[in-house]
Amino acid sequence: MTDQLTDVTRVLPSPRSLFARLPRRSAPALDLPPAEPEPLASLEARDISAWFGDHQVLDRVSLTMPAGVITSLIGPSGCGKSTFLRILNRMHELVPSASLAGEVLIDGQDIYNADRKLVEARKSIGMVFQKPNPFPAMSIYDNVLAGLKLTGTHADRDQRDFLVESCLTKAGLWKEVKDRLRAPGGGLSGGQQQRLCIARSLAVTPRVLLMDEPCSALDPTSTRVIEETMLELVNDVTIVIVTHNMQQAQRVSTQCAFFLAAQGTPGAIVEHGDTEAMFSEPIDARTFDYVNGRFG
Numbered sequence: 696m697t698d699q700l701t702d703v704t705r706v707l708p709s710p711r712s713l714f715a716r717l718p719r720r721s722a723p724a725l726d727l728p729p730a731e732p733e734p735l736a737s738l739e740a741r742d743i744s745a746w747f748g749d750h751q752v753l754d755r756v757s758l759t760m761p762a763g764v765i766t767s768l769i770g771p772s773g774c775g776k777s778t779f780l781r782i783l784n785r786m787h788e789l790v791p792s793a794s795l796a797g798e799v800l801i802d803g804q805d806i807y808n809a810d811r812k813l814v815e816a817r818k819s820i821g822m823v824f825q826k827p828n829p830f831p832a833m834s835i836y837d838n839v840l841a842g843l844k845l846t847g848t849h850a851d852r853d854q855r856d857f858l859v860e861s862c863l864t865k866a867g868l869w870k871e872v873k874d875r876l877r878a879p880g881g882g883l884s885g886g887q888q889q890r891l892c893i894a895r896s897l898a899v900t901p902r903v904l905l906m907d908e909p910c911s912a913l914d915p916t917s918t919r920v921i922e923e924t925m926l927e928l929v930n931d932v933t934i935v936i937v938t939h940n941m942q943q944a945q946r947v948s949t950q951c952a953f954f955l956a957a958q959g960t961p962g963a964i965v966e967h968g969d970t971e972a973m974f975s976e977p978i979d980a981r982t983f984d985y986v987n988g989r990f991g
């Protein structure tokens with residue numbers, strides 16, 4: 696996490712772009728002129744193959760993840776969903792033995808293009824992990840701003856307060872923590888910690904949010920709150936979620952992709968499309984069996 700935050704430091708937006716996308720109703724007096732919010736971004740993976748050493752784990756996976764939509768990735772354990780997700784924001788290359796082929800385009804621009812900085816991809820394509828990972832001893836307030844602090848981006852007190860409130864509100868946590876912003880992040884419940892991590896991701900204004908089983912460690916109530924949060928957030932940020940929970944995929948996602956790695960072969964997408972159709976009338980018999988709990 697420290698590495699990610701350190702990376703982010705070099706590419707954080709200027710205060711102008713940082714605050715441009717926040718609601719203006721209670722904006723503190725900023726000297727900056729209002730800027731247009733960035734349009735929603737689409738993400739496209741083209742022919743992605745991936746290896747760990749000689750072991751190929753994905754084979755020519757292509758998927759378009761439309762702007763302003765939640766796409767869910769489903770499939771049995773080990774079929775390459777997390778690997779695919781990590782390739783979408785250049786985290787796969789952190790593993791020394793890892794390699795890949797193919798392209799990932801955000802609004803048509805390849806994030807792996809030699810001219811594009813790694814840190815740009817990580818900044819515009821944020822990630823929330825399975826296990827909530829706030830800085831436990833750091834206050835809730837400072838956790839939200841952690842990415843900014845490391846950048847040396849200067850925001851005055853009012854601006855920081857506004858950003859913290861705005862991000863916590865978007866993450867669906869503000870009402871629960873507004874009276875204890877100085878309490879440590881580690882003192883929150885698991886579900887609250889996960890929403891704090893979402894708020895921290897939002898503070899650096901990503902255009903895409905990747906979520907790898909974000910609710911798998913949470914109780915049903917917290918899960919529900921995160922799902923509601925995602926449905927709100929998708930108005931501002933394109934979301935890709937990995938989930939083993941078939942009901943969750945149906946509740947939150949508009950589009951769904953089913954990954955499978957047949958015995959001894961790399962993972963690939965068997966079928967993708969409209970979530971409702973995938974669950975009610977899948978085309979492939981393997982999709983039918985999986986979504987009906989017959990394996991995996």
Ligand SMILES: Nc1ncnc2c1ncn2[C@@H]1O[C@H](COP(=O)(O)OP(=O)(O)OP(=O)(O)O)[C@@H](O)[C@H]1O
Pocket residue numbers: 747752770771772773774775776777778779790
């Ligand atoms: N760091 C790594 N080094 C070597 N092999 C790895 C590494 N990470 C994943 N793999 C292998 O890549 C394959 C795909 O793993 P991945 O974690 O992407 O699957 P997954 O679909 O996310 O599974 P799960 O549902 O259990 O999270 C597996 O065979 C796994 O063993």
Ligand SMILES: [Mg+2]
Pocket residue numbers: 776777778907937
């Ligand atoms: Mg995984």
